[in-house]
Amino acid sequence: MQFHHTLGGQVWRFDDLKTLMARATPLRSGDVLAGVAARTAAERMAARMALAELPLATFLNEALIPYEEDEVTRLIIDTHDRAAFAPVAHLTVGDFRDWLLSDAADEAALAALRPGLTPEMVAAVSKLMRNQDLIAVARKCRVVTRFRNTLGLPGCMAMRLQPNHPTDDARGIALSTLDGLMYGCGDAVIGINPAGDGLGPLTGLMHLLDELIQRFEIPTQSCILTHVTNTIQAIERGAPVDLVFQSIAGTEGTNRSFGVNLALLAEAREAALSLKRGTLGDNVMYFETGQGSALSAGAHHGLDQQTCEVRAYAVARAFSPLICNTVVGFIGPEYLFDGKQILRAGLEDHFCGKLMGLPIGCDVCYTNHAEADSDDMDNLMTLLAVAGVTFLIGVPGADDVMLNYQSTSFHDALYLRQVLGLQRAPEFEAWLQRMGLTDAAGRLLPAGAGHPLLSHLA
CATH class of the missing domain: 2.30.170.30 (ethanolamine ammonia-lyase heavy chain domain like)
Known part of the structure; x- marks a missing residue:
């Protein structure tokens, strides 16, 4: 056509x-x-x-990647809910933008619509929207998930505590973790990107975080961000796995380049569910995505990178994750050249993820050879927080010494909480107060040398 x-x-x-x-x-x-x-x-x-x-309905009749060639396309089409789509089925893409910005598109209406939206519809409408439109609509979307705490509540923003270490040194990781906890971070997840992929060291890291969480009764979850097959093996060996992590993408070919497919993700989810480690809920998956991955894999099928990205959200949505985040500037300037492009991509990804019903966060980041700096990241993280982002990343000093890129820090979370009045997950907020780390208003309190958390390093 x-x-x-x-x-x-x-x-x-x-x-x-x-x-x-x-x-x-x-x-x-x-x-x-x-x-x-x-x-x-x-x-x-x-x-x-x-x-x-x-017409929006065009996307139901013309697949961007043929049904026969791509299992992500099959997932999108086979799970589409025509009854949920009916209220907007008569609209054009432009009309749909106007409806999303209207008072009729409230939290309840947007939640009911989610199963009726394909990622291509969502990507299309985002291309017609100004930045303020992306923020305004995303802020109306509410996506709540649970494992050991509750994420996505109104007025809340969580943080992933990212205590990476270039050699996976246990003491270095523990020090960064305690640093983040004492700054009030870690309610989304305490998540380590391991430097190695040996199963023994990986399970050692799992036990390290589990011991900390259990000892201090921290209402949060841990995750070692290794390949899903490693996590399945760790579960089979009896390791204390909370969340299963995997990088995913919006085409079958790109996922194949990551060494995964939909069946493998389903197997991993079932393995994690079998452990029954969640105390409040059973959202056990953690996904990461990023614009440009399909082109890197030579599997973009001629699609633009943002449409490929939103198709990845259909994959994530199928597995009911606790959290999902776009790593918006991580791949480099070949895909998002400068601060302006990174900012736009971050707002698009957040809007599209929320509209599709994902508990989406963002790694507000850039590589050192991009035309971007910390001021650009300040702008993006502030706009995302205004838009109701589920979670951001907390790295000591905003400088990841293992992955060698620039992200956001524990201090950045304090800034956003102060200027926007954002709370942590309620269970985590209560724990911080019990531990004497914050006051009743959520403000940090000084922790003396004898604080129990500090004794954990001894």
Whole structure:
């Protein structure tokens, strides 16, 4: 199906739906690298206007990646709920944008709509939205999940405590973990990116975090961010696994490059559920995504990187995760060139994830060779917090010494809580008060040398 729009006396033609989607996407270096980006601002605007006139239902009749070729496409189509889609089935993409911004699209209406939305619909409408639109709609979406605490409640923002170490040194990891806890971080998860992938050291890290959580009765969960097959083996050996982690993407080929498929993810979820370690809920999965991964794997099928990213959210949604986050600037400037592109991508990812019903957070980050700096990250994390982001990342000093990139810090969380009045997960907030780490208002209190947490290092 060909699409066209007349703009400025010129007729712009787009050969198929994926071309229209790509040309309508805000400029980013990854789409230029892939050869799918609009060549001029005029072409981009013409594509957006043509996309705005497109009926939403078109995405149910024209798959961007053929059903027969891709299991993610099959997942999207086979799980689509036409009854949930019915209230917006008559709308164009532009009309859908207007409806999302209206008072009619309240928390209840958006929650009821989720099963009826495909990622392609969500990606399409995001391409028509200003940054403030992405923030306004995402803030109306409520996604609540539970394992040992409750994430996603109104007025709350959680933090992943990320105590990575370049050699997986237990004492170094413990020191960073206690540092984060004493700054009030760690309610989303205490999650380690291990430097190695040997099963023995990995299970050692699992026991390290479990001992800390159990000793101090911390209402949080741990996760070692290793490949899903390692976690399954660890579960089989009796290791104390809380959450199963995996990086995922929006095409079968990209997931294959990660060494996973939908069946393997289902097996891992069932293994984690069998342990019954959650005290409040059974959301046991943790996923990470990022724009550009499909192009890196040569498995993007000619799609723009943001549409591929939103398809990954359909994969995540199918497994009811506790948390999911986009690692927005991690892959590098080849995909998101500068601070402006990183900021736009972060807001898009958050909006799209929330609209699809994901408990989505963001690793607000950049690599040292990108045209970005900490001021850009300050802007993005503030806007995400205003938009109601589920969680952000806390790294000592905002500098990950193992992964060698710049993220956000424990101090950044304090800033956001102070200026926006954001609370932690309620169970975690109560624990901090019991431990004498915060007062009744959630403000940090000084911890003396004899504090029980500090004795854990002895």
